[in-house]
Amino acid sequence: MKLFLAFVKKEFQHLLRDRRSMMILIGLPVMMMLLFGFALSSEVKNSSIGILDNAKDESSRMLIDRLDHSQYFSVVKFLDREQEIDQTFRRGEVRIVVIFPPNFDHDLRHSNSAQIRFVGDASDPNTSNIVINYASAVVRDFQNELFGTMKMPYQITTETRMLYNPQLKSSYNFVPGVMTLILMLLGAMMTSVSIVKEKEMGTMEILLVSPMKPLLVVLSKAVPYLALCFVDVILILLMAVFILDMPIAGSLPLLLAESLLFILTTLALGLLISANVESQQVAMFISLVGFLMPALVFSGFMFPIENMPKPMQIISNIVPTKWYYSIVRAIMVKGLGFSYVAKQTGILVVMTVIFFVAAIKKFKVRLE
Amino acid sequence: MAEPVEATSEVEDMSRVSIQNITKTYEKGTVTALDDVSLEVESGELFGLIGPDGAGKTTLFRILTTLLKPDEGKAEVNGFDVVDDFWEIRKIVGYMPGKFSLYQDLSIIENLNFFATVFETTVEENYHLIKDIYVQIEPFKDRLAGALSGGMKQKLALCCALIHEPKVLFLDEPTTGVDPVSRKEFWDMLDLLKARGITIIVSTPYMDEASRCDRIALMQDGKIMEIDRLENILEKHRQPTYSVKGTDRHRLIQDIRSFDQTDSCFAFGEDNHVVFKDSPATDSLLHFLGEKGHMNLTVHEVMPDIEDVFIKLMLEQENHG
Numbered sequence: 104m105k106l107f108l109a110f111v112k113k114e115f116q117h118l119l120r121d122r123r124s125m126m127i128l129i130g131l132p133v134m135m136m137l138l139f140g141f142a143l144s145s146e147v148k149n150s151s152i153g154i155l156d157n158a159k160d161e162s163s164r165m166l167i168d169r170l171d172h173s174q175y176f177s178v179v180k181f182l183d184r185e186q187e188i189d190q191t192f193r194r195g196e197v198r199i200v201v202i203f204p205p206n207f208d209h210d211l212r213h214s215n216s217a218q219i220r221f222v223g224d225a226s227d228p229n230t231s232n233i234v235i236n237y238a239s240a241v242v243r244d245f246q247n248e249l250f251g252t253m254k255m256p257y258q259i260t261t262e263t264r265m266l267y268n269p270q271l272k273s274s275y276n277f278v279p280g281v282m283t284l285i286l287m288l289l290g291a292m293m294t295s296v297s298i299v300k301e302k303e304m305g306t307m308e309i310l311l312v313s314p315m316k317p318l319l320v321v322l323s324k325a326v327p328y329l330a331l332c333f334v335d336v337i338l339i340l341l342m343a344v345f346i347l348d349m350p351i352a353g354s355l356p357l358l359l360a361e362s363l364l365f366i367l368t369t370l371a372l373g374l375l376i377s378a379n380v381e382s383q384q385v386a387m388f389i390s391l392v393g394f395l396m397p398a399l400v401f402s403g404f405m406f407p408i409e410n411m412p413k414p415m416q417i418i419s420n421i422v423p424t425k426w427y428y429s430i431v432r433a434i435m436v437k438g439l440g441f442s443y444v445a446k447q448t449g450i451l452v453v454m455t456v457i458f459f460v461a462a463i464k465k466f467k468v469r470l471e
Numbered sequence: 472m473a474e475p476v477e478a479t480s481e482v483e484d485m486s487r488v489s490i491q492n493i494t495k496t497y498e499k500g501t502v503t504a505l506d507d508v509s510l511e512v513e514s515g516e517l518f519g520l521i522g523p524d525g526a527g528k529t530t531l532f533r534i535l536t537t538l539l540k541p542d543e544g545k546a547e548v549n550g551f552d553v554v555d556d557f558w559e560i561r562k563i564v565g566y567m568p569g570k571f572s573l574y575q576d577l578s579i580i581e582n583l584n585f586f587a588t589v590f591e592t593t594v595e596e597n598y599h600l601i602k603d604i605y606v607q608i609e610p611f612k613d614r615l616a617g618a619l620s621g622g623m624k625q626k627l628a629l630c631c632a633l634i635h636e637p638k639v640l641f642l643d644e645p646t647t648g649v650d651p652v653s654r655k656e657f658w659d660m661l662d663l664l665k666a667r668g669i670t671i672i673v674s675t676p677y678m679d680e681a682s683r684c685d686r687i688a689l690m691q692d693g694k695i696m697e698i699d700r701l702e703n704i705l706e707k708h709r710q711p712t713y714s715v716k717g718t719d720r721h722r723l724i725q726d727i728r729s730f731d732q733t734d735s736c737f738a739f740g741e742d743n744h745v746v747f748k749d750s751p752a753t754d755s756l757l758h759f760l761g762e763k764g765h766m767n768l769t770v771h772e773v774m775p776d777i778e779d780v781f782i783k784l785m786l787e788q789e790n791h792g
Contacts, residue, residue: 109588113577120576305572309631312536312566313589314558468557470538 106315110323114297118327124293132285132335136342139277147230147237151179153197155188158207162217169245170201175237192224198234199223211249267352267437274347279431280404282339283424286362287398290332290369291376295386297324298377298466308470317466321378321459325370332366333359352438361434361448365427368451371458372423378465398424426450487639487670488512488535493544495530495693500542504530506693507544512672512686517665519684520674521781526690528674529569532643535672536566549638562590565637567628569644569674575617579608579627582616583634590635600667601630604660622653629660640664642673646680658683678778689781696784701777708783711751712775714742717765726763730756737782744779 118124152170156163171178180196182188188200202220204210210217221238223231268275298321301307310320336359343349351358373390380386399405401415402424408416419425426447433439433447441448488511495505505527512518520528533539535548537557545552551559573582580594583605587594598605608626611619616627625645632640642661646654658680661671673684681687681701688698697704715736717723724743727736732752736745745756753770760768 113585117576305570308568309572311538312561314562315589
């Protein structure tokens with residue numbers, strides 16, 4: 104035990120004295136959270152729109168006002184002619200252009216039917232879809248207010264309820280995603296260089312000519328990273344709750360315990376890589392290209408797994424990030440208890456054990 | 472603590488390190504690092520492995536320290552087999568690799584404490600072993616190992632290798648890249664350790680360090696050419712050797728070699744050591760060189776040293792192969 108503590112102390116010293124690693128370990132989560140939280144948001148917020156108002160009457164002005172004052176849009180440009188639309192899009196000045204026909208007010212009030220045209224920029228289909236949906240919603244609101252008192256024959260009104268995330272905040276999606284990616288990236292990459300570093304520096308040669316056992320070396324390498332990755336989890340959660348206003352719906356202790364488990368999974372994976380390669384560069388390459396990409400693609404964070412072809416869906420099952428991502432969403436967003444994530448937890452436990460055992464078995468007690 | 476003493480006395484009579492017909496190849500057998508090497512090192516001996524880079528010294532150390540398995544042959548350290556009982560050997564040997572291999576981002580005292588713990592001891596417990604060496608680096612004990620000078624690194628590495636009171640100490644080229652004063656100091660330290668009864672095997676490419684060893688093995692191309700005390704080796708291979716000096720050193724060595732009575736000629740610093748084929752032919756050599764236009768020529772017989780012997784043995788080995 105004393106020996107183990109000495110190893111752990113040494114590993115902490117290595118890590119804490121390596122400024123670059125510490126910058127990555129603490130800086131990366133903060134940076135990614137801020138990026139996803141504020142810069143890479145897929146929410147519609149102050150999207151710029153253009154207006155081609157051929158009516159210039161009371162109703163059209165009211166609707167334009169309504170659009171401009173909603174938090175989703177800001178009117179940045181008034182066009183005069185149909186021909187200017189193309190030019191405006193080419194310059195990328197607006198997301199959509201709203202076109203009012205002449206006599207908009209008259210049509211609306213007298214024939215009870217008026218048309219508005221939305222022209223969107225489909226070079227970015229997702230965003231323009233979302234923007235147009237929001238714009239339609241604003242128009243619908245306006246219309247309901249206008250005709251609120253009137254009775255219409257045959258009308259189906261749909262009422263949509265978005266469970267767990269009524270405001271459709273993207274942070275509900277990306278916080279679990281970022282957490283998954285950060286832990287995978289840091290856990291696997293940082294530990295993957297740890298053992299091989301001793302090989303490269305030559306210190307492994309002395310360590311081997313001593314009574315120390317592989318288990319001890321491998322486990323002690325994991326401890327400091329376990330601690331720091333756990334700090335990262337807490338950091339991300341604090342930022343999610345206090346900066347991005349995202350509540351933790353489920354049990355915090357359960358979430359932390361599951362995170363600890365996932366950190367162990369990634370560390371075990373990193374150690375397995377490290378025990379198998381001969382240089383830090385190869386270790387980095389494997390952990391980045393070989394593990395980060397699948398982790399990103401198959402987590403379900405960016406691309407829904409249900410939409411993938413069958414073989415890809417099957418492959419996704421062996422990617423640990425998929426299971427952790429689903430655990431975090433279940434606990435954090437949906438507020439579910441352990442019984443709902445027991446299966447995923449079990450899978451992660453099995454993976455972790457396999458990786459650790461393989462890493463220790465693969466640890467060479469000689470130089471060849 | 473009675474048992475270890477008993478165990479020691481048991482092996483007191485036998486040799487500490489025994490190597491029998493070890494062969495080791497790399498790259499799937501295409502590169503032979505050690506070729507049928509046999510060697511015995513007695514208890515308490517300061518034994519030197521002497522040979523140039525690539526002679527196989529490091530490979531031999533790695534086999535003895537259980538880092539590599541031999542392809543063929545057997546080796547024992549303190550009675551333990553290097554393949555089967557490797558955990559036993561790892562407890563009782565101290566090893567200092569050729570490349571500085573301590574933690575550069577830990578300080579002197581941190582490195583020392585760490586290695587003490589690895590061998591389940593403490594610096595305090597075995598301080599008497601390292602005291603003479605440690606006091607020289609103690610003023611810098613909080614300095615990171617990576618920031619030390621070559622000589623200080625060497626002393627720290629030796630301290631770390633000694634901290635668990637090893638029975639056998641393996642030092643792979645400990646004086647390479649160290650200044651002459653530190654080299655001398657280092658050998659003085661080895662004498663002290665030897666006085667404590669520690670068996671030491673040390674390798675070096677510097678021939679002049681052979682005189683500091685009890686016995687030496689001359690290695691070349693994975694083979695041991697000679698094993699004995701230095702005096703005996705010199706005695707055995709003594710042959711008349713002459714030192715020839717001149718102004719135009721470059722051309723001189725080529726012209727001496729082209730002389731038909733010359734057996735071998737090698738540059739030794741300022742002068743050239745020449746061995747003749749049959750009888751010493753210094754006069755005809757001088758005449759020959761004079762005709763070639765060499766000036767300020769001097770010739771005198773010299774006592775062949777270990778380098779002369781090494782070259783002789785090397786040439787013999789090449790002629791055999």
